[in-house]
Amino acid sequence: MxxxxxxxxxxxxxxxxxxxxxxxxxxxxxxxxxxxxxxxxxxxxxxxxxxxxxxxxxxxxxxxxxxxSEAQRAAIAENAEALFRDAADPSKGNARGDVTIVEFFDARCGYCKQMQPAMDALLRRDPNIRVVLKDLPILGPNSVLASRALLAAQRQGRYVPLYDALLSLRGEPTEAVLRQQAERAGLDWARLRRDMDDPAIAARIERNLGLAQRLGIEGTPALVIGTTLVPGAIELPALERLVAEARAAR
Structure with a gap:
């Protein structure tokens, strides 16, 4: 034998x-x-x-x-509309980019913060990428508070500045800290605080949580690039390789 x-x-x-x-x-x-x-x-x-x-x-x-991998690819295909084409989602980069990266993140997540410089470098190097941002507050009440603030900031057209501030933050995003960061980002705090309690914002967070569950996402960060689900933080060379593979597969 x-x-x-x-x-x-x-x-x-x-x-x-x-x-x-x-x-x-x-x-x-x-x-x-x-x-x-x-x-x-x-x-x-x-x-x-x-x-x-x-x-x-x-x-x-x-x-x-x-x-x-096959199960993940099938889940991505089944949920493509919610992943890539939800007009309500905030985004960074080129709105008409030929490759879309979907980033599930928690504003308190240390690994999300660790990966952020690589994501920013990717967007500087490749002007043809769109990054869709999916708030996934899974690390406790302050995570939920931060996500509500971010989604409320979107109504004032300031989601990305507040996102950048919170992903650079080393302390806890308490309400006092959120107010400080929001005002620095040019937001009307009184309006933001009212909008944070809008049930529609809570519903959006629930939709993100449900989408993550359908994709089998168990932590943050999690990226969807083309037909690939990437659990956890990765460095710039890996990001560039996955973008190149997604672009070639178009």
């Missing part, structure tokens, strides 16, 4: 074991005798060459990664 056949058999055996079927029961598609034979062959192969296990596990991880 060739090494590749043994590796494939071991992978199948791991799948059987992962299914949790009792030893006396056969999983669907296998008889009890076939299952016993597979496990016997696996035990013998592992005694002779323990490295087969590592290779089989790597194969399972790669298959799992492919499955997740």
């Amino acid at each position: 060739t090494r590749s056949t043994l590796r494939a058999l071991l992978t199948a055996g791991l799948v059987l074991l992962a299914g949790g079927a009792p030893a006396q029961e056969a999983p669907p598609g296998f008889t009890a005798a076939q299952r016993a034979e597979i496990l016997s062959i696996l035990r013998q192969a592992l005694r002779e060459d323990p490295t087969l296990m590592r290779e089989a596990l790597a194969g399972l991880e790669e298959a799992d990664r492919r499955d997740r």
